[in-house]
Amino acid sequence: MTEVTLSGRLICATADEALRVRAALPAHIVLTRAEAGCISFEVTETDDPLVWNVSERFTGKAAFEAHQVRASASDWARETAGIKRDYVVDGL
Template structure:
């Protein structure tokens, strides 16, 4: 069997304007760093009609690339700035 892409889709939902401001401040760097990762096919975090909610869509070449992204992101300024913000994600392709 060939390697399977891993996709993550869902939402990032802020509970306050302070949280939303932290997302806006850290987002551009997080997107740029993620798109530069080996194995990143696409990475989009886009605002919705609700200023407290962003739609998240990620695609990586395989589980190893996805896990490497998770490891890098967990140690990043993005993780620090967005700690505690609600995430509702569905991940496919890790089976």
């Protein structure tokens, strides 16, 4: 089975967007790390208070796709709708 990785940045346009990310992120991290097939999941602030580095590893395509489905229906998705993502996915 080929691991699937996602890496990149979450880029807020405003301080309000950044506040929404900070509020919703802790629960999103806990829920994602608890998913079957999640190897690692890191979202870390950069020196720019509007930008986060994102790094995800899943055991394979099915686990990654299950994460995408769960995350798209979550509070995280609602709170961060419209915030720019600059991601690269490998292994699909």
